[in-house]
Amino acid sequence: MEIDQHFIKEKLDEGIISTPYMASHEQLADVLTKGLSDIAFQHLIFKLGLDDIHSPT
Numbered sequence: 150m151e152i153d154q155h156f157i158k159e160k161l162d163e164g165i166i167s168t169p170y171m172a173s174h175e176q177l178a179d180v181l182t183k184g185l186s187d188i189a190f191q192h193l194i195f196k197l198g199l200d201d202i203h204s205p206t
Contacts, residue, residue, distance in 0.1 A: 160166045179185060180193040 157166070161168070173179075174189065175196075177193055177197060180190060180197065185193070
């Protein structure tokens with residue numbers, strides 16, 4: 150882990166990779182890691198391109 154951390158820091162310092170700002174309500178990983186409101190959950194599921202297998206057809 151320590152080596153990976155230094156490697157990433159070097160690449161950030163060299164400008165090879167960047168970490169752009171992303172608002173917390175746009176974090177796609179939240180759908181997998183947090184309890185979300187229905188609206189937030191549906192928004193992120195839509196952005197991921199997932200379908201609700203339980204929705205009526």
